[in-house]
């Protein structure tokens with residue numbers, strides 16, 4: 001029998017509902033707190049930033065949530081996405097593993113981000129909003145939301161982390177093509193940006209700073225809302241379309257993964273692939289390990305503390321219960337820009353505490369080495385973020401070899417690296433280095449945070 005490389009789900013089989021893990025979490029989420037009063041926030045507190053449909057999804061405990069027809073129709077431009085069996089990579093690793101990967105790089109903007117950009121733009125349009133603001137790190141999120149806003153006739157203002165703005169000029173052109181305005185952050189357009197620039201005129205920016213700027217602009221105008229590309233519950237839920245497709249595709253392949261791996265920035269692509277498999281574990285008793293792969297230079301899950309912290313640098317967002325390095329954390333100028341966020345999503349953080357998901361941190365040189373190996377074997381040039389998952393796959397393969405037992409691995413190839421070639425050039429030129437995150441750094445950051453008790 002000839003090898004089946006692609007596992008293709010027909011368009012007619014596209015999932016019509018998202019999966020909401022909040023229905024099945026053994027420990028319910030702690031509530032977000034108001035940044036000033038420190039009291040739990042209610043839906044009304046979030047109304048200046050988000051449309052009510054998204055706020056209700058944020059707190060919903062309904063297990064299955066219908067995907068609106070208008071959203072499904074756009075999803076079908078690139079979904080269902082393919083799953084591949086990585087035969088050549090398996091051969092290269094020479095270990096007793098079967099490796100499958102879900103490829104989200106086939107979306108118009110090149111990653112999983114449009115899976116939530118499209119519904120977010122849709123619900124804002126439906127609520128009568130005219131304009132959105134957002135931040136972007138590597139440019140993947142800004143690109144995805146630019147297209148989604150273009151489709152639904154919304155204006156968009158994107159605050160792009162300055163280091164990425166300089167490293168990835170073509171991401172900016174892509175956003176401009178879809179009609180968005182892109183501003184390097186920190187900027188002098190906002191109070192938050194001016195404050196950061198006054199303290200450090202050469203600031204590289206960070207996701208936390210860009211979020212502060214975008215939130216400030218959104219609260220200023222009645223017709224403007226804010227949109228976030230990761231971390232929040234509704235964002236993770238939108239991304240579950242990835243894993244719901246993957247569960248069906250694994251079934252088509254006649255396999256079930258022993259381990260599911262994805263890179264971890266704020267948690268959305270990891271959650272998107274992993275949570276439908278966690279559902280299989282919690283509800284159907286399947287055995288599967290869920291492994292998040294994060295950069296050693298921004299190791300929120302493996303080195304951070306679980307506590308209440310702000311989502312942004314300046315402290316304008318609600319306080320969220322999450323593993324964090326501190327909202328004042330300034331990550332090094334790492335090429336995996338999409339992973340440079342100080343905190344992990346509340347849902348994944350709580351599941352970590354409950355020992356239902358696991359994490360490991362990997363240095364950037366190991367990641368690029370893995371990415372280049374993968375490109376040589378499977379032909380797809382991965383986004384620097386995605387190379388973290390590939391490095392974890394290689395570690396799993398080595399473990400399986402030592403154990404002498406077959407392991408079935410599924411990972412999320414969450415984006416291609418076609419706008420990240422500068423990173424590869426720097427890697428080939430020997431200009432990249434590993435970054436070490438010290439405990440002193442962590443304690444200094446955390447000491448500045450307000451101590452808000454976490455119920456036992």
Ligand SMILES: *Cc1c(COP(=O)(O)O)cnc(C)c1O
Nearest residue numbers: 140230265266267268269338415
């Ligand atoms: C944004 C992004 C990430 C990190 O964000 P998550 O919310 O953790 O998914 C990872 N990979 C790519 C390609 C991205 O664009």
